[in-house]
Amino acid sequence: MKFQWRRTVAVSVSIVIPFIVSADGDDGGGKFLNEHYLNGVAAVVNEQVITVGELRQEIAPILARIESESHTEREFGKKATAAFQNLLDDNIARALIIQDFESSGMKVPEVQKEFQIDEFIRNRFGGDRVLFTQQLRAYGKSLQQFKREIEESLIVGWALNRFHHARECVSPRQILEYYDGNRSNFVIPSAIRLGLIYLPESVIATSDLESDTTEQESGKMVENPEIAQVTAHLNAGEPFATLAKSLDMATSSLADEWLSPDDLREELKAVVERMQVGTCSGKIHLSNGSVAFLYLYERRAEMLQSIEQVQSSIENDIVQLRRDADQNRWINDLRAKAYVETHS
Secondary structure: OOOOOOOOOOEEEEEOOOOEEOOOOOOOOOEEOOHHHOOOEEEEEOOEEEEHHHHHHHHHHHHHHHHHHOOOHHHHHHHHHHHHHHHHHHHHHHHHHHHHHHHOOOOOOHHHHHHHHHHHHHHHHOOOHHHHHHHHHHOOOOHHHHHHHHHHHHHHHHHHOOOOOOHHHOOHHHHHHHHHHOHHHHEEOOEEEEEEEEEEOEEEOOOOOOOOOOOOOOOOEEEOHHHHHHHHHHHOOOOHHHHHHHOOOOOOHHHHOOEOHHHOOHHHHHHHOOOOOOOEOOOEEOOOOEEEEEEEEEEEOOEEOOHHHHHHHHHHHHHHHHHHHHHHHHHHHHHHOEEEEOOO
């Protein structure tokens, strides 16, 4: 478990896991945390009560991301349930850490709390304490409550930062073993650099004052004349980039970035797969009523980064894994001294 943070004593912990309710009654998807359970108890750690409402406030931005990434209500339900469980575990662990710290007789110096508050006001409110106070009132929070939140954050930060490992302690053999066991993490996927001209296939015709209005009626949809012009210029050998810049409706920004073929529309992807570097496609009709022309500047094959290129990253990963393992062992030890009851 990786903790996302915001006495040792015998701890009694009872947990109630809220569930996700869908429109069809399936607990695998739909509306997260039925309003009926908003004020329910999610967990009790000694005298500290963690409510469903408190967790819901914390998880709101996470749920927004999960919802945007989920394709079905059931998928959203499963991911939201897992996110809630992780958040609940983190809050229980946080409570255990704070209680362990305070039961040992340690305290956060008052001057350190004041310094953190001053830093917060300076960074978030430009040093304006009046604006800071108004914001606290808007959230229904007192200065004392805010100071307690700062204190708890300092306690948790101090506790978890005890688990320090130096990169110098990572041996060449460990680096090699990690590299061999995680090669897929160091693969740079295949990519392409493209030029793109993108035009509407049809445009609204305008009246030609010198022509017979019976032959060309104003407001009629006709093929975009720029399409024929682009085709003619490309056939004549005009550089693709020059032509793209001359067209108001063209898009050529793709030329400056590497793209995965999977990032393209299916119609474009199919064409690119058959193109040679340094060549231009013909006219490509898109399903959205547009026309595209492509120029393939460069194609990069999939490649594996060398161990020398990723050594620093591997050292950081190994250090972080060791730190996480130490934190997990410590939290598990705290929880082992507690009575934990779960209800799903």
